[in-house]
Amino acid sequence: MDAAHIIRAKRDGRALTDEEIRWFLSSYTADEVAEEQASALLMAIFFQGMDDRELDTWTGAMIASGDRLDLRAVSRPTVDKHSTGGVGDKISLPLCPLVAACGAAVPQLSGRGLGHTGGTLDKMESIAGWRAHLSPQEIVDQLDRIGAVICAAGAGLAPADRRLYALRDVTGTVESIPLIASSIMSKKLAEGTSALVLDVKVGSGAFMKDVGSARRLAETMVRLGTAEGVPTTAVMSRMDTPLGRACGNGLEVTESVEVLAGGGPADVVELTVALAREMLALVGLHDADPGAVLAAGDALPVWRALVAAQGGDPDAPLLVSTDVRAVRAQRSGVVTMLEALAIGLAAWRLGAGRARKEHPVSPTAGVVCLAKVGETVEEGQPVLELHVDDPDRLDAAMEALEGAITIGDEPPPPEPLVIDILRP
Ligand code: URA
Numbered sequence: 001m002d003a004a005h006i007i008r009a010k011r012d013g014r015a016l017t018d019e020e021i022r023w024f025l026s027s028y029t030a031d032e033v034a035e036e037q038a039s040a041l042l043m044a045i046f047f048q049g050m051d052d053r054e055l056d057t058w059t060g061a062m063i064a065s066g067d068r069l070d071l072r073a074v075s076r077p078t079v080d081k082h083s084t085g086g087v088g089d090k091i092s093l094p095l096c097p098l099v100a101a102c103g104a105a106v107p108q109l110s111g112r113g114l115g116h117t118g119g120t121l122d123k124m125e126s127i128a129g130w131r132a133h134l135s136p137q138e139i140v141d142q143l144d145r146i147g148a149v150i151c152a153a154g155a156g157l158a159p160a161d162r163r164l165y166a167l168r169d170v171t172g173t174v175e176s177i178p179l180i181a182s183s184i185m186s187k188k189l190a191e192g193t194s195a196l197v198l199d200v201k202v203g204s205g206a207f208m209k210d211v212g213s214a215r216r217l218a219e220t221m222v223r224l225g226t227a228e229g230v231p232t233t234a235v236m237s238r239m240d241t242p243l244g245r246a247c248g249n250g251l252e253v254t255e256s257v258e259v260l261a262g263g264g265p266a267d268v269v270e271l272t273v274a275l276a277r278e279m280l281a282l283v284g285l286h287d288a289d290p291g292a293v294l295a296a297g298d299a300l301p302v303w304r305a306l307v308a309a310q311g312g313d314p315d316a317p318l319l320v321s322t323d324v325r326a327v328r329a330q331r332s333g334v335v336t337m338l339e340a341l342a343i344g345l346a347a348w349r350l351g352a353g354r355a356r357k358e359h360p361v362s363p364t365a366g367v368v369c370l371a372k373v374g375e376t377v378e379e380g381q382p383v384l385e386l387h388v389d390d391p392d393r394l395d396a397a398m399e400a401l402e403g404a405i406t407i408g409d410e411p412p413p414p415e416p417l418v419i420d421i422l423r424p
Helices: 003-011 018-029 035-048 052-064 092-101 120-124 136-145 159-169 177-190 211-227 249-260 266-282 290-295 300-309 340-352 391-400
Strands: 080-083 106-110 148-152 196-202 232-238 323-328 333-338 366-369 382-388 405-408 418-422
Touching: 003 018, 003 035, 018 035, 018 052, 018 159, 035 159, 035 177, 052 159, 052 177, 052 211, 080 092, 080 106, 080 177, 080 266, 092 106, 092 120, 092 148, 092 249, 092 266, 092 290, 092 300, 106 120, 106 136, 120 148, 120 249, 136 148, 136 300, 148 300, 159 177, 177 211, 196 211, 196 266, 211 232, 211 418, 232 266, 249 266, 249 300, 249 366, 266 290, 266 418, 323 391, 333 382, 340 366, 340 382, 340 391, 382 391
Parallel strands: 080 196, 106 148, 196 232
Antiparallel strands: 232 418, 323 382, 333 405, 366 382
């Protein structure tokens, strides 16, 4: 076997054999295949795709690259959620404690930011002292005690994905159905959850820009999960405009706590409750009413316990940026569009995301949408607020925001946030 031969085969559109796939991934994980060769294969897969058999083998090889977590000792039913990534997508933060407050255990093994989309761990790490890395025993104990864990997939879990994920982020190979499906499903299947709900984002701020490709991604992942005996539901949700108002690590934690306290933006609440319903249904907890639990603030004590159990102080104020600039409405009217991709890119350029995989992210940088789609603004009124510590980043962020705000005379027709739900 040699890497260049495998790269050429995929480049030329040949399906890889099971042996080739297993050899390539195990050699890459063992540092016997170079980063540039893995990058080249990713790009070839990006253009040529993989058939079902290749994808099953690729996903299986990614799982086999590491350990599988054993959650059978947890006394409650386990169910997790994973999003394909969006702008302002902080849903895991309120959702994990909410589903725990309703009786399930949520092993929310999460990742860092990818491209213009934020990562749950980057957000949680804006809480001083909070620890992303837990041992398998700590995960099981915390799930048993609190019902909720948000942590990094340990170094031993699907290590091939950890490396490929970071490599894809910097090589323009994120937006590929087989690469996204195998990345998500390898982690989720290795983590040992008994059921899974996927939030498949569709729209300008998502990796899947149209409903057709999002549906293909959703079907692919539901197929991979179900074939492994993990009942998997996919919720397709709109991502043309940021979720909620806050985009940026610490800013999103603050907004999530508002949601957990029974307030917060309506779209974040709606999606959190919709996903919670699907998660609870998959594990047979049909009597729980996640909408009522969230509105009553009854998930907040679970959040506080989760933060404290992982070394954070739930009462400590979060850091705030040293500089805040406004982007103002150029005319009076109704906001008809706030472009998710542009706002995600601006937040990223302000410091909320990373340009190289080894870069740190800012806990304070980001964008707050003071007005949302459908809201009325007066000329000169601030629509966006840019939070930044390093003012040199402002110009690039402003450039990303060119054309991001559209103001019209009439409110846009209402569009449902949840487009479709694919159940196993
Ligand atoms: N989330 C993941 O875990 N992997 C991807 O490829 C995209 C989103």
